[in-house]
Amino acid sequence: MKKLLIPFLLLLVMLISACGANNEETTTSDTTETEEKSSETITYQSENGPIEVPANPQRVIVLSTFAGNVKALDVNLVGVDSWSKMNPRYELDGVEEVTDESLEKIIELDPDLIIGLSTMKNVDKLSEIAPTVTFTYGKLDYLTQHLEIGKLLNKEKEAKIWIDDFKSRSQAxxxxxxxxxxxxxxxxxxxxxxxxxxxxxxxxxxxxxxxxxxxxxxxxxxxxxxxxxxxxxxxxxxxxxxxxxxxxxxxxxxxxxxxxxxxxxxxxxxxxxxxxxxxxxxxxxxxxxxxxxxxxxxxxxxxxxxx
Known part of the structure; x- marks a missing residue:
């Protein structure tokens, strides 16, 4: 009986070890896949020409006007301007208040995308921290502007669906x-x-x-x-x-x-x-x-x- 038990226990240990190795390999694979996904980029055609931006931005800073557009598309904000911060509708608890001049604070927030208006300061310095895209206020109508934010965040489809529905409800x-x-x-x-x-x-x-x-x-x-x-x-x-x-x-x-x-x-x-x-x-x-x-x-x- 003991002779039969020993090989069985060895086999069991080997199976457990193999499963553990498989799980570790899967976890490593999943982690690598996530890292690869977060490092993917798309080319956005901005007002100032094409710019490489994250395909799945995780830490966005909005320095003026567009915080609500980003939040509506379910993209994470880590920093916003003071006007957006005071808006109770945005529910921005835990999101830092920043300006186009608080460069050190922006660096600490480690953004992967910065969005603002074409009139803001330090665009060149901000671009060294993360891809920075600016828009001219009023150049686009209000719904086309949201569609552009959707394109920038790789969520054009979601933006378009909301726009069509909103127009229909407003007109009715x-x-x-x-x-x-x-x-x-x-x-x-x-x-x-x-x-x-x-x-x-x-x-x-x-x-x-x-x-x-x-x-x-x-x-x-x-x-x-x-x-x-x-x-x-x-x-x-x-x-x-x-x-x-x-x-x-x-x-x-x-x-x-x-x-x-x-x-x-x-x-x-x-x-x-x-x-x-x-x-x-x-x-x-x-x-x-x-x-x-x-x-x-x-x-x-x-x-x-x-x-």
Whole structure:
């Protein structure tokens, strides 16, 4: 019996050893495959020519404007600009706040891709840290811009699916709103910032792309005259009545000057008297990425269609 048992135990040990070797080999193979995948690149045709970027970026820094686009495509952010950081809709806990001048901090974050605007500083130095792609704000329409971010992140298909769906939903909501308020009713978007009021055209975020481009709601003539070309126009509270539509969306910074709302000039504006001013937190309304756009669409529908 003992003679039979010994060869059996040896065989068992050999089998266990072989399995362990196989597992180790598989693990090593999987690790190598993951490393190879993360080192793969694609060529992105940027404004400044072709650039090699990661095919599967893992540590992205956005230095202006596009953090919401990246996050909406489920790509990891390790650093963002201050305006994005203060947006509660982005949920950026654990993501560092950086600027185009905080080079040492950016190096420490070890990004594999940096995204920003063409106007930012130190592009050459940033490019030495990681592939750096810049966009000119307003050069592309807001949905084409998201598609470009999708191409850059190797997620063009996902971006296109969202764009088609969003346009369809926005336009359908626009028809509902026009049926309720009338084809000729006008809508304006205002914002208070640093003791100044602004009105906006049809491509300066704050819901303007949805209201005017997708829903085809009417802009007051005075806003069209002064804000359509440049995207925005600064006014004083005293002349707000000239720019206020039948309905007003007020992108409100509660931590800056709002005393004008207590004046009789403001209270006598028809939209104010008719309770047709819809206030929203400006920090949640600044941008035109998918996360912000979804919130803007929800807010617009609720404001106009809820009794």
């Amino acid at each position: 909501a626009g028809e509902e709103i026009k049926a309720k308020i009338g084809e000729e009713a006008t809508v304006s978007v205002i914002e208070n910032f640093d003791k100044q009021l602004y009105v906006f055209g049809d491509n300066w975020a704050r819901g303007t792309e949805i209201l005017y481009q997708e829903m085809k709601l009417k802009m007051p003539e005075k806003v069209k005259e002064m804000a359509l070309k440049d995207g925005y126009y600064a006014i004083s509270p005293e002349v707000l009545n000239e720019y206020a539509g039948d309905y007003v969306i007020f992108s409100k910074n509660a931590d800056t000057e709002t005393s004008f709302q207590e004046t009789q000039t403001y209270k006598n504006i028809p939209a104010v008297k008719n309770n047709q001013v819809f206030e929203v937190n400006a920090k949640e309304f600044y941008f035109n990425d998918p996360i912000t756009l979804e919130y803007q669409l929800e807010f617009i529908q609720k404001s106009f269609l809820t009794e």
